[in-house]
Amino acid sequence: xxxxxxxxxxxxxxxxxxxxxxxxxxxxxxxxxxxxxxxxxxxxxxxxxxxxxxxxxxxxxxxxxxxxxxxxxxxxxxxxxxxxxxxxxxxxxxxxxxxxxxxxxxxxxxxxxxxxxxxxxxxxxxxxxxxxxxxxxxxxxxxxxxxxxxxxxxxxxxxxxxxxxxxxxxxxxxxxxxxxxxxxxxxxxxxxxxxxxxxxxxxxxxxxxxxxxxxxxxxxxxx
Amino acid sequence: xxxxxxxxxxxxxxxxxxxxxxxxxxxxxxxxxxxxxxxxxxxxxxxxxxxxxxxxxxxxxxxxxxxxxxxxxxxxxxx
Numbered sequence: 001x002x003x004x005x006x007x008x009x010x011x012x013x014x015x016x017x018x019x020x021x022x023x024x025x026x027x028x029x030x031x032x033x034x035x036x037x038x039x040x041x042x043x044x045x046x047x048x049x050x051x052x053x054x055x056x057x058x059x060x061x062x063x064x065x066x067x068x069x070x071x072x073x074x075x076x077x078x079x080x081x082x083x084x085x086x087x088x089x090x091x092x093x094x095x096x097x098x099x100x101x102x103x104x105x106x107x108x109x110x111x112x113x114x115x116x117x118x119x120x121x122x123x124x125x126x127x128x129x130x131x132x133x134x135x136x137x138x139x140x141x142x143x144x145x146x147x148x149x150x151x152x153x154x155x156x157x158x159x160x161x162x163x164x165x166x167x168x169x170x171x172x173x174x175x176x177x178x179x180x181x182x183x184x185x186x187x188x189x190x191x192x193x194x195x196x197x198x199x200x201x202x203x204x205x206x207x208x209x210x211x212x213x214x215x216x217x218x219x220x221x222x223x
Numbered sequence: 224x225x226x227x228x229x230x231x232x233x234x235x236x237x238x239x240x241x242x243x244x245x246x247x248x249x250x251x252x253x254x255x256x257x258x259x260x261x262x263x264x265x266x267x268x269x270x271x272x273x274x275x276x277x278x279x280x281x282x283x284x285x286x287x288x289x290x291x292x293x294x295x296x297x298x299x300x301x302x
Contacts, residue, residue, distance in 0.1 A: 057263075058291055065288070094291065101293040103232070108239050148236055148294055173237070 001219050003029040004042040006072070006088075008063045013049035013085065013196065020196040021046075025212050034066040043219050044081040045072055047088030049141070049194060059102060059144045060090035069095055081125060081215060082188045086142055089180075089190035098183055098190045099157070100149030106173025110143040114205065116168040117179050117193060121161045124182055125218035126189045129210035135168060136207040138193035140179075145192040147174035147181075160184055165191055224269040224277045228299040230290045231262035265289055277301050 003021045007014045014031065021029040032039070034052075039045060052063035063069070069091075076082050076097055084092040092098045105111060114137050119130040130136065149157070154176055157163050165180035172192075180191030195208025232238050238260050245259040267284075269277050281299045290297040 057289070061288060061291065093293075099293075101291055103236065103294060104239055106237070106239050108243060150235070150293075173239070 001027055001043050001216065002041060003027060003044050003046060004032045004039060005029060005046045005048055006032045006034060006068055007048075008034045008050065008052035008066060008087075008091075010052045010054055011048050011050035011087070013087075013194065016194070016196045017046045017048045017085070020199045020209075020212060024199045024209060025216060027216060032068060034063070034068050036068050037071060039068070039071040039075050042075070042080075044083065044215055045075055047072070047082070047084040047091050048196075049086030049088060052087055052091065055087070055144075058090075058094065059087060060092075060094040063087075063091045064095040073097065076183070076185075076188050079185060079187050081218070083126065083211075083215070084188075084190040085194055085196065086140075086145075086192055089192055090144065092188065092190045097188050098181060099153045100147055100178075100181070102144050102192070103146045103148055104144050105142070105146050105171070110141075111145075111171050112139070112141040113171075114139045114198075115171055115193070117165045118168055120163045120166055123161065124164060124186045124189070124214075126182065126211055126214055127164055128217065129214045137198070137205060138165075138195055138208050139197045139205075140171065140193045142172070142192055145172045145174065147176075147178040147192075149175060157181055162186075164189065165193065224272055224274065225302045226267045226269055226277060226281050226299050227302060228265040228267070228281065228285060228289055228297055229262055230265065230285075230295050230297045231260055233294060233296055236294050274301050 166177040195211045198205040198208030241259040285297045
């Protein structure tokens with residue numbers, strides 16, 4: 001089983017994701033440069049947080065045209081797992097792998113704090129180790145995390161159980177309090193909160209760890 | 224050939240930046256200001272191509288990169 005963490009110019013959570021996989025879960029992980037073309041041999045791809053290409057124009061707008069994104073689209077189309085965290089989520093929406101968009105926080109502030117999330121659906125490869133309705137605490141750190149989508153898209157997300165995490169106290173104005181969604185195929189997850197920053201007792205919080213452990217169990221065919 | 228692209232948030236998308244500026248203008252005494260929407264102006268130098276080709280290019284550029292049509296509207300002019 002092998003994880004890949006894509007490194008865009010301006011990614012800054014790539015090391016944290018790498019650390020969470022290698023040192024916390026003990027699984028194999030490699031960095032993948034944004035200009036590479038192949039994702040052969042990787043089981044789960046992580047698009048990390050940061051400010052890819054300086055977030056110029058719009059967050060994720062330029063990163064989606066990176067050469068590696070064609071391979072990410074193929075990887076996702078084959079039903080393999082992709083997780084985009086923060087800037088990674090923004091890139092996935094810009095690339096059309098997830099619906100909707102992320103715009104400026106309602107209060108115009110960059111918010112950096114640990115917030116409570118509700119697990120809305122635990123029937124996905126990313127959330128099976130959580131209880132449905134469980135409240136977990138995960139850090140957020142973003143200026144553009146306000147999720148928007150048209151009514152039809154929101155209706156579909158709700159009907160299909162694609163909303164995986166919601167904010168208990170909406171910090172950024174997101175529609176339906178959305179903090180994380182998956183695609184219809186349930187193999188692509190995008191979330192603004194940072195589970196990779198909440199994986200170790202030493203850092204005071206392990207609530208994010210079960211996302212990666214869920215993925216590992218799913219890849220091992222145990223869940 | 225030059226082009227100017229104007230990108231703005233769709234009416235249905237809240238514009239917190241515009242609201243903040245509106246409130247500031249009202250505080251400055253412009254109490255008649257009802258709404259402010261903030262957008263982007265992008266100027267392009269397109270080289271020596273025909274207007275028709277430029278227009279066709281601009282639509283592709285706007286749809287593909289310059290605007291995110293999930294949340295934004297765009298218009299452009301060839302000058």
